[in-house]
Amino acid sequence: MQVLKFGGTSVASAENIAKSCDIGLRALENGPVVMVVSALGGTTDALIKAGRAAAEGNLAYQDILQELEQRHLTAAEELQLPPAPLDTATAVITDGFLELHRLCDGIASLQELSSRTLDRLVSYGELLSSQLVELHFHSFWLDTAWADARQLIRTNSRFGNAEVDIATTSRLVKEFQALHPGDSWIVPGFIAADAHGNTTTLGRGGSDYTAALLAAALDAEKLEIWTDVSGMMTADPRLVRSARPIARISYQEAMELSHFGAKVLYPPTIQPVMKRGIPLWIKNTFAPDDYGTLVEVAPPRAATVVQxxxxxxxxxxxxxxxxxxxxxxxxxxxxxxxxxxxxxxxxxxxxxxxxxxxxxxxxxxxxxxxxxxxxxxxxxxxxxxxxxxxxxxxxxxxxxxxxxxxxxxxxxxxxxxxxxxxxxxxxxxxxxxxxxxxxxxxxxxxxxxxxxxxxxxxxxEATKKQVNLFILGPGNVGSKLLEQLARQQPHLLEKLGLQVRVVAIANSRHCLVDENGLDLTAWPEELAQASAQTLAEFKELIISRNLRNSIFVDVTANPATADIYADLLAKSVAVVACNKVAASSDYAHYAQLKSLSKEFNASYLFETNVGAALPVIGTLNDLTRSGDVVRRMEAVLSGTLNFVFNNYDGSRPFAEVVRQAQAEGYTEPDPRLDLSGTDVARKILILAREAGEVMEMADIKIEGFLPPACLEGDVEAFYAQMAAHEAHFKALYDAATSAGKRLKFVARYADGHAAVGLQQIASGHDLYDLRGKDNVVLFYTDRYVEQPLVVKGAGAGAEVTASGVFADIIRAARL
Structure with a gap:
């Protein structure tokens, strides 16, 4: 004898009932079959809802029952039964719902729904579905009997979740078998009866238990649980998209998994078949050829440590x-x-x-x-x-x-x-x-x-790690970053095992979100049509989504954005910042962010704050972590200023060269931050802090070269004043040239002090031949005393800066 149990989804419609019966007919090739049937999917919940409505005096129960009756009648018609079985099915369904209406009318009159009455109410789901299945199955296989589970399974009177009398149940099943030798049975699951004949139920999911009890009593060859997934899974597929079936598993492991929420199997099911060593298969009604899961006494040793x-x-x-x-x-x-x-x-x-x-x-x-x-x-x-x-x-x-x-x-x-x-x-x-x-x-x-x-x-998934990015600021640098991510996604998955997904892109007006990962080829158009969202709402979005391996990427220069870093780090969301505001803010805030990063195992990386993609901060960190002490730093840290002074020779106005730098994307959104020295001061402050110095922005001496009038008014006034003071800039250039030197805006740190300012650099100095938009940093340490450690390269430009942000993302993802 084989016992096959079909769940609610497997009999939810005429089409599904036909599929379940086809599976039963195939099983008949190996001997008689017992088919245990659940209620049509959703019926039990609807009956409970009707009962509760009736108890509250709400006449909505009548509509619920009418909808359920029509659903069952439709299923009977769509099964295309021969005339006589169809008439029988119609009569069974009509009589059943007539009894249900009377029962609910009584509940409404008493305005009370006891556990005993509820068990009787919900039993109709399995009683009706099993008789419908039996009529369809009988039209293909004559030796079929409908067995009322209330006459086979004996329980106590604990309504709602009755305890089974195993000995009496076994005797009753064997007696029924003696009356129907060689027949196949169709049995309603979930329901039973106590010693007084009152209907009881075995708890939600109890149809599995019904099947296991019958299999044990009949000493069946096997028990098959037919459901809507291809076996027990490594995790709940509703929560984990990459969950996969477990081919073979022990009774003990299956019991543990079912107890801890594996919905595919009702926990008590294991015990009866485990005692008798009956193999238990979990199969998919809608993919019957899939292997499924075999639960057995001694499965082969699993390839994974965790099942x-x-x-x-x-x-x-x-x-x-x-x-x-x-x-x-x-x-x-x-x-x-x-x-x-x-x-x-x-x-x-x-x-x-x-x-x-x-x-x-x-x-x-x-x-x-x-x-x-x-x-x-x-x-x-x-x-x-x-x-x-x-x-x-x-x-x-x-x-x-x-x-x-x-x-x-x-x-x-x-x-x-x-x-x-x-x-x-x-x-x-x-x-x-x-x-x-x-x-x-x-x-x-x-x-x-x-x-x-x-x-x-x-x-x-030892070879794959999912990383979820929330990117704020898809401007010049941000858009280049998204292009690079789109190009490199396949490479990152293949070579590094990183499945990098951009979950959200936001600017100051809109926010585009897709938890499954955005299409990085269509985001500009989609972002323009996306809903509005404030910065506070964007922060809450990141926290509320609560995705694993989340990284917030700040590609703005907005001071307000830096204020949300602490909240994100405290939720173990990594922060990658192109924005220099946070790292150059009050030392207490800078120290708090570093501390939160350690406390909550969330990376806080800001390599592009200094030198775009150059490994300046990384090199400095490597020096200090290895025990070296930084004594002095000398650097050109503004790609903008280096570009300007490398391209200004007095033949065209200084203001025109600055405009060119802004047009080519080398300046901050407000170029005055660059030319005033503020941006360079922030950078040397960050380096001094990373070297271990407790220092504030006010401690940085800024030796400006702009006439005071240039810093008054807006950006256009700034350009107008530079044009008006062209003679000043020409004099600076001529003084340096006549001495055989070049102008460089230099940042200096030594002995706890830091300053930035325009200097004349002589030939032979490490800064003299710095070309284009390049940056350079000279580290003088206990190990590099006379000959400094030099980090040099392009220090500005959207493409380069984006690559630096990208590198920080990968660092955060791999930690």
Whole structure:
């Protein structure tokens, strides 16, 4: 005998019923079949809704029942049954819903819906669907019997989730088999009856359990659970897009996964077939040729250490704490007895070795009665101050790793905690059994999606890491960055295992979002049509999406944007900043950001703040991390000013050369920041801080070369004043040229002091031959005393700066 169970989606329509019956007919080639059938998909929920509406006196229950009746009649018609079976099906459905209307009318009259009445109400879903399936199946296979599960499965009278009398059930099943030797059976799942003949149910998902009980009683060759996925998955596919089926798994592993939320299998299902060693297959009704999952006694050793990742939501932790518990036996016993009296199921248990606290996890709906029961049990100790009143922590969930092989591999817990910690997922409690088949962590419910994806990536996708970018500022540099990302996405995936997705692009007016990754070829048009969003809303978007490996990329010069870095870092969102404002702000703010980066394992990278894509900050960090001490720095840090003074020779106005620099994208949006020396001052301040100096912007001496009038008014007034003072700039140039020198705007740091200003550089100096828009930094350290370490190259330009931001993104992604 083979037992096949078909879930609600497998019989949700006439088309699906036909597919399920085809699977049953194929199975008949290997012997008689027992088909256990759930209600048509969604029927049970609709019946519960109708019952509750009736209890409230809401006549909407009548419409619900009429819609359900029509759905069942339509399914019968679309099955194209022969005339006689169709008449029988119509009569069964019509009579069934007549009884349902009477039942709900009675509920409405009493305005009460007891558990016993609810069980009777919802039983009609399986009763009707199974008879419909039997009539269709019978038209192909004559030796078919409809078996009322209420006559086969005996339970106690705990309505809603009855406990099965295994011995009596086994006897009743064997007696029915004796009356129908060689026949195939169609059986309604989920329902049973107590010793008095009252209808009971086995709990939501109980059709799986029905099938397992029948398989065990019949000593079946196999049990097949037919559903809408191709087996048990490594994670919930609704949460993890890359989840994949598990081909073979042990009973114990399957039990752990089903207990911790693997919806494909109802947890009690395993026990009856495990006792008898009956193979259990989980198969896909809509892809019947897929292998599915085989649950067995001793599967081959899995290739992965972890078999699957699962979760339970709606969890509340109950913490019993107090110094009066230490060394006193009996506290645990009293705690669990108090919970047992209220029939509260304990999902997770953990206790500190100090015996100062016991922590248990329960379903959220059980938290309030649990708190009352436990506080009453320990009222004397609470009043005496020996223990604290029970403290519930809500809105939590369990995420569990499951696998037989974990016990043989050290470091699994470390990898688990490291992966979660790097993504800002805080662990509230931990539980691991001595068998090491399961490691359970309690986390915030809102972090479940992120946590499961992070762990799936860590344990099942070692060659691939998903990175989610939120980019603010798609201007000159930002648009070049997006072009580079679009070109390099395939390379990053193939060579570095990084699946880099741009999730959001925002400017000062609009925000374009797609959690699955934006199309980087069409974003300009789409962004123009996107919804408006403020900076505060954009920050909340990043935090609320709560995606793994998130990186915020600031490609603006907006001071307000720098104010959101701290909130993002505190949520373990990495920050890559082209914007210099934060790193050159008050030292306390700079230090806070660096501290948050360390505390929450979130990178804060700003290489392009100094020297565009040149590895200036990276080199400096390498020097200090390796124990070297920076004594002096001398640098040309403005690609703009270097371009201007390399191209100005008095033959054309100084203002015209500056305009050219702005037109070619070498200046800040406001070129006065460059020419006033403010931008260079920020850069040397950042370098001094990275070298270990506590320094403020006010400590930087700025030796300006612009006439004061040039800094008054707006940008156009700035250009007008430069033109008016052309003689001043020509005099500076002539003085340097006549001495055989060149003008360079130089930043200097030594002995805790820093300054920036225009200097005449003599031939032979490292700064003399600096051409075009190049930058250079000379590091004089304890190791590089007389001959400095030199970093030199292009220090301005949108393409170059974008490449520097790109490099920081990759650094953050690989940490």
């Amino acid at each position: 699957g990742i699962s979760s339970i939501g709606n969890l509340t932790l109950l913490n019993l704490e107090g110094s009066g518990m230490v060394g006193i036996p009996g506290f645990s016993k009293r705690l669990f007895e108090a919970l047992a009296r209220e029939r509260i199921n304990v999902i997770l248990i953990t206790q500190s070795s100090s015996e100062h606290s016991i922590c248990v996890g329960v379903n959220a709906q059980d938290a309030a009665p649990a708190q009352v029961a436990v506080d009453e049990e320990f009222a004397t100790e609470i009043a005496a101050g020996r223990i604290e009143p029970l403290r519930p922590e809500r809105d939590l969930a369990i995420v569990a790793l499951v696998g037989e092989n974990m016990k043989d591999h050290p470091g699994i817990s470390g990898k688990l905690f490291g992966a979660l910690g790097q993504n800002g997922v805080n662990i509230r409690a931990i539980a691991q059994g001595a068998s090491e088949k399961n490691i359970s962590t309690v986390i915030r419910a809102q972090d479940v999606r992120k946590a499961i994806n992070v762990l799936h990536e860590a344990f099942f």
